[in-house]
Amino acid sequence: xxxxxxxxxxxxxxxxxxxxxxxxxxxxxxxxxxxxxxxxxxxxxxxxxxxxxxxxxxxxxxxxxxxxxxxxxxxxxxxxxxxxxxxxxxxxxxxxxxxxxxxxxxxxxxxxxxxxxxxxxxxxxxxxxxxxxxxxxxxxxxxxxxxxxxxxxxxxxxxxxxxxxxxxxxxxxxxxxxxxxxxxxxxxxxxxxxxxxxxxxxxxxxxxxxxxxxxxxxxxxxxxxxxxxxxxxxxxxxxxxxxxxxxxxxxxxxxxxxxxxxxxxxxxxxxxxxxxxxxxxxxxxxxxxxxxxxxxxxxxxxxxxxxxxxxxxxxxxxxxxxxxxxxxxxxxxxxxxxxxxxxxxxxxxxxxxxxxxxxxxxxxxxxxxxxxxxxxxxxxxxxxxxxxxxxxxxxxxxxxxxxxxxxxxxxxxx
Amino acid sequence: xxxxxxxxxxxxxxxxxxxxxxxxxxxxxxxxxxxxxxxxxxxxxxxxxxxxxxxxxxxxxxxxxxxxxxxxxxxxxxxxxxxxxxxxxxxxxxxxxxxxxxxxxxxxxxxxxxxxxxxxxxxxxxxxxxxxxxxxxxxxxxxxxxxxxxxxxxxxxxxxxxxxxxxxxxxxxxxxxxxxxxxxxxxxxxxxxxxxxxxxxxxxxxxxxxxxxxxxxxxxxxxxxxxxxxxxxxxxxxxxxxxxxxxxxxxxxxxxxxxxxxxxxxxxxxxxxxxxxxxxxxxxxxxxxxxxxxxxxxxxxxxxxxxxxxxxxxxxxxxxxxxxxxxxxxxxxxxxxxxxxxxxxxxxxxxxxxxxxxxxxxxxxxxxxxxxxxxxxxxxxxxxxxxxxxxxxxxxxxxxxxxxxxxxxxxxxxxxxxxxxxxxxxxxxxxxxxxxxxxxxxxxxxxxxxxxxxxxxxxxxxxxxxxxxxxxxxx
Numbered sequence: 001x002x003x004x005x006x007x008x009x010x011x012x013x014x015x016x017x018x019x020x021x022x023x024x025x026x027x028x029x030x031x032x033x034x035x036x037x038x039x040x041x042x043x044x045x046x047x048x049x050x051x052x053x054x055x056x057x058x059x060x061x062x063x064x065x066x067x068x069x070x071x072x073x074x075x076x077x078x079x080x081x082x083x084x085x086x087x088x089x090x091x092x093x094x095x096x097x098x099x100x101x102x103x104x105x106x107x108x109x110x111x112x113x114x115x116x117x118x119x120x121x122x123x124x125x126x127x128x129x130x131x132x133x134x135x136x137x138x139x140x141x142x143x144x145x146x147x148x149x150x151x152x153x154x155x156x157x158x159x160x161x162x163x164x165x166x167x168x169x170x171x172x173x174x175x176x177x178x179x180x181x182x183x184x185x186x187x188x189x190x191x192x193x194x195x196x197x198x199x200x201x202x203x204x205x206x207x208x209x210x211x212x213x214x215x216x217x218x219x220x221x222x223x224x225x226x227x228x229x230x231x232x233x234x235x236x237x238x239x240x241x242x243x244x245x246x247x248x249x250x251x252x253x254x255x256x257x258x259x260x261x262x263x264x265x266x267x268x269x270x271x272x273x274x275x276x277x278x279x280x281x282x283x284x285x286x287x288x289x290x291x292x293x294x295x296x297x298x299x300x301x302x303x304x305x306x307x308x309x310x311x312x313x314x315x316x317x318x319x320x321x322x323x324x325x326x327x328x329x330x331x332x333x334x335x336x337x338x339x340x341x342x343x344x345x346x347x348x349x350x351x352x353x354x355x356x357x358x359x360x361x362x363x364x365x366x367x368x369x370x371x372x373x374x375x376x377x378x379x380x381x382x383x384x385x386x387x388x389x390x391x392x393x394x395x396x397x398x399x400x401x402x403x404x405x406x407x408x409x410x411x412x413x414x
Numbered sequence: 415x416x417x418x419x420x421x422x423x424x425x426x427x428x429x430x431x432x433x434x435x436x437x438x439x440x441x442x443x444x445x446x447x448x449x450x451x452x453x454x455x456x457x458x459x460x461x462x463x464x465x466x467x468x469x470x471x472x473x474x475x476x477x478x479x480x481x482x483x484x485x486x487x488x489x490x491x492x493x494x495x496x497x498x499x500x501x502x503x504x505x506x507x508x509x510x511x512x513x514x515x516x517x518x519x520x521x522x523x524x525x526x527x528x529x530x531x532x533x534x535x536x537x538x539x540x541x542x543x544x545x546x547x548x549x550x551x552x553x554x555x556x557x558x559x560x561x562x563x564x565x566x567x568x569x570x571x572x573x574x575x576x577x578x579x580x581x582x583x584x585x586x587x588x589x590x591x592x593x594x595x596x597x598x599x600x601x602x603x604x605x606x607x608x609x610x611x612x613x614x615x616x617x618x619x620x621x622x623x624x625x626x627x628x629x630x631x632x633x634x635x636x637x638x639x640x641x642x643x644x645x646x647x648x649x650x651x652x653x654x655x656x657x658x659x660x661x662x663x664x665x666x667x668x669x670x671x672x673x674x675x676x677x678x679x680x681x682x683x684x685x686x687x688x689x690x691x692x693x694x695x696x697x698x699x700x701x702x703x704x705x706x707x708x709x710x711x712x713x714x715x716x717x718x719x720x721x722x723x724x725x726x727x728x729x730x731x732x733x734x735x736x737x738x739x740x741x742x743x744x745x746x747x748x749x750x751x752x753x754x755x756x757x758x759x760x761x762x763x764x765x766x767x768x769x770x771x772x773x774x775x776x777x778x779x780x781x782x783x784x785x786x787x788x789x790x791x792x793x794x795x796x797x798x799x800x801x802x803x804x805x806x807x808x809x810x811x812x813x814x815x816x817x818x819x820x821x822x823x824x825x826x827x828x829x830x831x832x833x834x835x836x837x838x839x840x841x842x843x844x845x846x847x848x849x850x851x852x853x854x855x856x857x858x859x860x861x862x863x864x865x866x867x868x869x870x871x872x873x874x875x876x877x878x879x880x881x882x883x884x885x886x887x888x889x
Binding site: 129 | 463466467470471473474477478480481526527528529530543546547548549552555556559560577578579580581582583584585587622625626627628633634636637638640641644668669670671672673674675706709710717718719724725726727728729730
């Protein structure tokens, strides 16, 4: 083997050794782990069979997932801004923050009042509960606290706006017969008239009373004409009827089944009678009892009224009308309804009462009897009436009858 | 890693060595490998070749040693030095919940928006809010007003009746109202059930709103309820509001006609109120509440301003006597007259009076009796800072009371004409005025007349009559 061949042989061997060295370094572990510590990590996956406390499974969007704490701030305005920034409706933000501010205010107020708690009973005994804080530093602190609350609320309002009150305007029953657009027109007109009147009275106030009435009356007359012009004749007649005391009377009836047309007709009938038979007036309206003719005139008019209404309504109709206006009957009707009895039961109970009261009245006025005999007679009427009524009303309703409709029984023998 | 072994920095130490061996060793980077080009040989060259062979052999030896050392350091051989072996076991809890929806696993999720929380279904809405960590109190403040608005809208729709219901009798209107009330009540109960289901407890938005209103947040109220924490006050108000609403609904349904069975139901409602209060308040707090209600509701005459010398501690004891003889919780629900008969209430009054007499003793009890009379309170309060003796005050009161009684008799005497009554009353006024001046002294009398002179004159005169001019005159 020549020298050149030996050299080439050793070079080849060196190259092979270098290659072997490279191969070994590539498969050796990291030097950091070759020191004094070796860590082995076992990851154990445990599946928790957790019963979800909430029915819904929620995935929280956002990256990283959103958390409520991202919105929180001790400054309500900052909190409001954060809420609005994620699209929270103003109304909801207002609900959250007004509650929070109010709660915070209450907590601070309670803290300010804590030292006074021990004085509560002495303050009540001295009737100075409301004056307990007068002139104290606490009074000033509370004022500042209130001002602070207002400031915060105002700031919040600037960001979130005012709370909108929803709700429809109340319906005016007296105008319900008119088309809707006319009702709206009338409502607007009435509002304008009110404002005009207020303005006029402000202007007239400095004038002497004698000088005020003419321009005020003139204004009222003009307004009435303007209002009237909005109605047709038929609408106006209906409106006037609805405003009359006769409408109020028929609307207050109970136990009186009737259609709207029948009620309207009844109101007109009552109006017709009053138009034909004006109510008598006493010579001195303030002392009607001093006028000997007044009471007979009233009684005569009552007889005429009965005849008039009976002619229009019939016997039964008139009786139902009279009963329907009687407050005693109203209570009995309600009791019958509560006991799930027909209205006729209330009619019977009222008849029993009327008869007993009339009998007792006659007995007490019977001059032929001695006082003791009269008392005995009334006691007998009372006992008999109670027995009959109790049977008629029944055990379920008797207690209620005595509580709500039975005062007359206590008065019968007095 | 391997770069850290100094001898293996590729190329750098080898290149000069090959040059020293007389070989043209060129780096041909473009081929990415080694190319050797040997030069021609000669005698001096032979010497160099022998040297190169020696060096090459030495290099071979060094490379063999390095290979051996590296082989030993690998896993086939023990490590160098002491090694601490630590095994860490990490437990990862995985909730057994359904897999998240596809949207949640999107690779590029959109920014968070409130609409992701909202849902037409309140259960989902509440769950979403809880899932993002919304505190329960805030959750309550979001859900309650929202639910309230929803049900108010529904109630508003119910309230609409026929277009023109003017020509109806009271019966017909009442029947319509009863029907509507029944539906409104059903809605209210539905709302309460929803709140209970969502928030786990009965709550009243109305009560919370009232407590939080500016007018309600007064120092007096905080003082009155300051014996309990704020959250307990909230509980108290909520329970009161709910049970009071229940009572009102029940009374409305009865149309004011209480059957025996209604009274039993109202009594049960009152018992429920007490039980619920007791659930939120400690026994001592509930007792304090009863006493404070009793003191502020039914004993205005038992104060120092009414001429009765009681301390705060004594007043508290008197309040206990009253609370023991009266149903103060029924009173705060406005049910006292409904669930307790007139006789029972009269018995309670009589029992309290007797207990009070024993507690105060005869003299102070007499003060308390007088303190109930507005006439005495007027006299006492108008002269209390003027040093009028108690005996003089009592004397003045008796004269004033006697004059009042006589005036009533004169006015009610039908045998007398108006003129005669006027004359007699004028004489009585003069007599009473003298008696009061004598008892109270000039300073005391003057103070009394300044505050109550007109009242004295009116009380001892003929009744006022209303003229057409709307001017009130005293005859």
